[in-house]
Amino acid sequence: MLGPIKQYVLSGVNRRYKDETNRRIMVVNLFAAVGMSITFLLGSRAFIDGEYFLSTILFSASVIFALSQRLQVRVATAKARTWSITLLIFCLMALTLLLVITGGKDNTGPLWIYLVPPVTMFFAGFIRGLLALVAYTIACTIVLFGFNEADFVANYSYAFKTRLLYSFATVTFLSAFYEYSRQKSYDTALYLSEQFERQAKHDHLTQLLNRRGAQQCLEREYARMQRNKRHFSIAIADIDRFKSINDSLGHEQGDEVLRQISNIFKTRSRGQDVLARWGGEEFMFIFNDTDEAGAVKALEQIRATLNNAPLNINGNEIYITSSFGVCEVTPDIDTSSAIRLADKALYHAKEHGRNLVCAASTLPCR
The missing domain is CATH 3.30.70.270 (Reverse transcriptase/Diguanylate cyclase domain)
Known part of the structure; x- marks a missing residue:
């Protein structure tokens, strides 16, 4: 049982890649598997309950999660990995935004938006992740407050909407701070590693190779x-x-x-x-x-x-x-x-x- 799971998690990993790249590949594999499984199960439940629109959304998300994982494994290039991550983040954002619009099951859909900040920051990095989250927050704000009386938007109280955005902004700030600190620590460790490697291969007197x-x-x-x-x-x-x-x-x-x-x-x-x-x-x-x-x-x-x-x-x-x-x-x-x-x-x-x-x-x- 562990053999196929390990093989799936390590799909696309290559010794020639940097540790950071291999780590992202493994996390994409894991996240795609979890996202695909959860959306498929929730989609099946929605289909059984007769909520066909919601089930269609969830089944579509399950397929996109699977495609994002296969893209980085099958093509195996830096460009393909970037597209895979972009597709995964876009799918997550679109899915959670639709859940905010429709309300999901008993208006619990908005609870899933807290997955967006840590996932986006980890995969996209600090700068691009922050820009994506700002755009996502603006989209959520427009949906929650720009279509107050619209029939296609679930009905939430004003207190719920404001607290949802405040708490989301807090999680975004913490995720951004963590990613910034993590990236700085990684860059410092990489720099020191490169310096040590250089010292190991170079003569200190002439600065030539030793x-x-x-x-x-x-x-x-x-x-x-x-x-x-x-x-x-x-x-x-x-x-x-x-x-x-x-x-x-x-x-x-x-x-x-x-x-x-x-x-x-x-x-x-x-x-x-x-x-x-x-x-x-x-x-x-x-x-x-x-x-x-x-x-x-x-x-x-x-x-x-x-x-x-x-x-x-x-x-x-x-x-x-x-x-x-x-x-x-x-x-x-x-x-x-x-x-x-x-x-x-x-x-x-x-x-x-x-x-x-x-x-x-x-x-x-x-």
């Missing part, structure tokens, strides 16, 4: 390569004689060297490429849709820029060079092998004079 962030990029790029059959290249850069820089200038100035070099690397990289601090004085370049020859060409330009761009450290200009090792990722060379070969090419460049770009394919023994 090793973890780079690994995730490599996994995504490798999966894309397998789908599209388009190769990419990995390069590792190492600052030449960085230990002597730290020893002569101090660690704080060494950090400043890393910051300035990372800025040079970043400004000379193409927009689609990825730059990360791989660790210590090592940086990683991920050249999307680029073969080894293209990556070598790009790195030679970066190397030349670094050679001709003196760093300003404590008011002194110093020239620093870097060595690079690059390897192309192919179906035969996965990312782990490519990193190992790029690292091997880097040390080959170091051993042959530094300030060089070395491709893994040129190594005498891979």
Whole structure:
């Protein structure tokens, strides 16, 4: 029994969606089921009692509730979910307004309007929900006080009508306040979560991706390569004689060297490429849709820029060079092998004079 219920509630939920989106989908499923069931039962009761107009309204509402749920599940797009929620809210508002007009069973119809504020606020959000509720309140006021003697409107006392609107306005205010507070809390939690996620993936010194962030990029790029059959290249850069820089200038100035070099690397990289601090004085370049020859060409330009761009450290200009090792990722060379070969090419460049770009394919023994 619980299996089909759980399957119904989770209809339309997707791991790719945000938690807030999935929560709304589940609530729409639940609310549509409850609304469909209650309106169908009340419609059946009205039909048995011979109140055919009321039963027609209730049966129609039951169908619309069902359609709103199926719309978000079958189409499964953001636009469809918006239309589903709009249809659900419109159905609820139209149904309760008709119950106010007709009186429902023994003039108890107006009691259902208290469902409107919390449902509208939850599904539509604070701003749109508030606007919708203002329009709904105006419509109710016109119905209750604009057609005082009309035969098609149920007869309510003046005290009942005024207290109905006062209490409805109170529930609307409380629902709006709750939704505003809930949305603010959610936005704050989402912001903090994004900040923590960013800190987990970025290097605090250079603001580049760190090793973890780079690994995730490599996994995504490798999966894309397998789908599209388009190769990419990995390069590792190492600052030449960085230990002597730290020893002569101090660690704080060494950090400043890393910051300035990372800025040079970043400004000379193409927009689609990825730059990360791989660790210590090592940086990683991920050249999307680029073969080894293209990556070598790009790195030679970066190397030349670094050679001709003196760093300003404590008011002194110093020239620093870097060595690079690059390897192309192919179906035969996965990312782990490519990193190992790029690292091997880097040390080959170091051993042959530094300030060089070395491709893994040129190594005498891979």
